Amino acid sequence: MRVQYFGHSVFTIEQGSFKGIIDPFIEGNPLCDATVDDFKDVTHLFITHGHGDHIGDAVALAQKSGALIVANFEIITYLESKGLSGHAMHIGGKHAFDFGTVKMTPALHGSGIFEEGTMQDGGLAGGFLFDIDGVKIYHAGDTGLTMEMQLLEEEEIDLALLPIGGNFTMDADDALRAVRMIKPKAVIPMHYGTFEVLDSSPDSFYKGLEGVRGIHLAPGEVYEA
Numbered sequence: 001m002r003v004q005y006f007g008h009s010v011f012t013i014e015q016g017s018f019k020g021i022i023d024p025f026i027e028g029n030p031l032c033d034a035t036v037d038d039f040k041d042v043t044h045l046f047i048t049h050g051h052g053d054h055i056g057d058a059v060a061l062a063q064k065s066g067a068l069i070v071a072n073f074e075i076i077t078y079l080e081s082k083g084l085s086g087h088a089m090h091i092g093g094k095h096a097f098d099f100g101t102v103k104m105t106p107a108l109h110g111s112g113i114f115e116e117g118t119m120q121d122g123g124l125a126g127g128f129l130f131d132i133d134g135v136k137i138y139h140a141g142d143t144g145l146t147m148e149m150q151l152l153e154e155e156e157i158d159l160a161l162l163p164i165g166g167n168f169t170m171d172a173d174d175a176l177r178a179v180r181m182i183k184p185k186a187v188i189p190m191h192y193g194t195f196e197v198l199d200s201s202p203d204s205f206y207k208g209l210e211g212v213r214g215i216h217l218a219p220g221e222v223y224e225a
């Protein structure tokens with residue numbers, strides 16, 4: 001399974017004919033050199049919450065590719081008002097897609113959608129737990145440290161994608177506490193170094209990992225899960 005990072009919280013997951021992109025913040029993303037046109041054959045778009053650095057270029061990507069958008073009910077309703085179609089889910093819900101199952105996980109964060117000077121209701125922020133051919137990948141979205149993460153230990157997660165940049169989400173210290181609760185086999189830090197207010201270096205996070213494999217991906221790099 002091919003997992004590619006594009007900076008901030010943007011990942012693609014590819015397995016066979018499935019190509020999912022999570023939180024497609026591409027054009028405005030200072031860490032991402034790729035453009036929307038570089039993403040070919042996307043089959044599914046996953047959006048963790050309504051903030052602009054996560055919805056990103058979802059509309060353009062969906063229009064171009066015809067990919068199915070998966071997000072909470074409020075975000076799907078918002079995107080349907082723009083003529084797109086999606087699959088609505090919500091926190092705690094699991095659904096079997098043709099490529100595998102997806103469960104929406106809780107996140108401690110907002111989800112407002114800012115458009116034309118006003119904030120629209122984007123429901124609750126979440127994350128996604130993927131089970132694709134027996135490989136479990138958890139994308140936490142934006143979240144503070146929360147006790148809900150204890151529930152993920154039983155999932156026996158292969159790869160966790162966790163925000164570490166602080167200010168809006170967990171910093172490296174809290175992300176290490178999250179790792180101790182989740183106990184994934186491997187972890188890739190995200191949501192750092194994009195903006196001045198976010199921590200720029202993941203070094204202290206890697207140093208603090210005990211018995212869990214820390215994987216460093218520069219934007220554009222690939223990990224085989």
Ligand code: NI
Nearest residue numbers: 051109142168
């Ligand atoms: Ni956010």
Ligand code: MN
Nearest residue numbers: 051053142168
């Ligand atoms: Mn964010």
